[in-house]
Amino acid sequence: MQHKREAYWFYRFLSIFYDKFVNPLFWTERMRDTSLALADLNEDNLQVIDVGSGTGFTTQGIVQQIAAKQVTCVDQSPHQMAKAKAKADLANCHFMLGDAENIPVETDQFDRYVSAGSIEYWPNPQQGICEAYRVIKPGGKALLIGPLEPQSAFSRWVANTWMLFPKEEEYLRWYEKAGFSDIQKIYVRPHWVRKDRYGIALVGTKTTKGASPLAQSIEDQRPKEKTLKEQLLTPFRVLIGSLAGGLFIPIALIGYLRASIKQPRKGDSHQLNSYQWMTILGILIALVVISWLILR
Numbered sequence: 325m326q327h328k329r330e331a332y333w334f335y336r337f338l339s340i341f342y343d344k345f346v347n348p349l350f351w352t353e354r355m356r357d358t359s360l361a362l363a364d365l366n367e368d369n370l371q372v373i374d375v376g377s378g379t380g381f382t383t384q385g386i387v388q389q390i391a392a393k394q395v396t397c398v399d400q401s402p403h404q405m406a407k408a409k410a411k412a413d414l415a416n417c418h419f420m421l422g423d424a425e426n427i428p429v430e431t432d433q434f435d436r437y438v439s440a441g442s443i444e445y446w447p448n449p450q451q452g453i454c455e456a457y458r459v460i461k462p463g464g465k466a467l468l469i470g471p472l473e474p475q476s477a478f479s480r481w482v483a484n485t486w487m488l489f490p491k492e493e494e495y496l497r498w499y500e501k502a503g504f505s506d507i508q509k510i511y512v513r514p515h516w517v518r519k520d521r522y523g524i525a526l527v528g529t530k531t532t533k534g535a536s537p538l539a540q541s542i543e544d545q546r547p548k549e550k551t552l553k554e555q556l557l558t559p560f561r562v563l564i565g566s567l568a569g570g571l572f573i574p575i576a577l578i579g580y581l582r583a584s585i586k587q588p589r590k591g592d593s594h595q596l597n598s599y600q601w602m603t604i605l606g607i608l609i610a611l612v613v614i615s616w617l618i619l620r
């Protein structure tokens with residue numbers, strides 16, 4: 325899915341389920357609010373840009389501290405954006421369809437850049453991070469949240485079939501090369517994940533005016549247009565990527581149930597919702613049917 329066209333089609337369908345399935349399991353309010361604290365959103369009159377804003381889940385955290393009219397949301401998926409636009413607390417935000425690697429705004433325009441869970445779809449993450457640098461003012465801060473490469477071989481294989489799961493050192497290198505200073509990071513994870521290294525939130529400060537010092541040299545590395553063969557393979561790649569991504573839903577539901585039995589919940593405000601309970605029921609019924617077919 326680390327391609328704009330593939331991500332577009334993936335979210336064409338996932339947008340229908342996104343708020344119901346994805347956030348309560350993988351990107352919770354607690355993770356979001358802990359991450360946003362790094363961006364220092366406490367000052368008045370900050371202009372904030374949320375890139376890859378999707379259905380507006382992270383934006384909803386931002387507007388708890390910043391007036392919605394000072395927040396600009398950018399996403400390449402009209403379907404995701406339609407969900408965000410329908411949310412009452414985001415009604416006064418500015419919405420723009422656009423690409424994280426070529427953000428349709430002026431240079432040195434914002435005080436804060438936020439991007440949560442989007443980098444994994446960017447064909448050229450370094451380019452996207454240079455764009456984060458470009459659009460904020462000197463002294464401004466850019467907060468990026470993304471997944472970390474899973475540690476177990478099986479999860480890593482499924483994850484890498486799905487999309488980009490960078491290593492921590494890659495995130496840091498991209499930030500440093502883009503020109504950010506005072507880079508800080510924290511790890512974030514939902515309560516059902518036992519490993520610490522699930523996701524990372526990192527923030528850096530822009531020191532100079534204008535574009536990233538690296539911007540000129542990475543211009544030539546932008547991905548080329550897809551060939552006809554690659555275009556024909558797109559539906560197949562979207563299907564395989566979606567199946568791999570979809571595998572994480574039962575994995576997460578099982579993890580969630582295991583954690584609920586083993587330990588009291590620690591601060592995540594979401595309970596499993598009816599859609600997720602229905603999925604668990606569906607998985608159980610499928611397992612019973614498969615076992616019966618094998619054993620009879």
Ligand SMILES: C[S@@+](CC[C@H](N)C(=O)[O-])C[C@H]1O[C@@H](n2cnc3c(N)ncnc32)[C@H](O)[C@@H]1O
Pocket residue numbers: 328331335347351375376377378379380381382383398399400401404422423424425439440441442445446
């Ligand atoms: C996992 S969702 C995250 C949405 C939101 N930030 C949140 O916290 O729920 C990833 C979003 O990134 C968007 N996206 C992927 N590639 C993009 C690109 N190149 N430019 C802009 N948005 C992109 C997708 O359309 C999707 O809405």
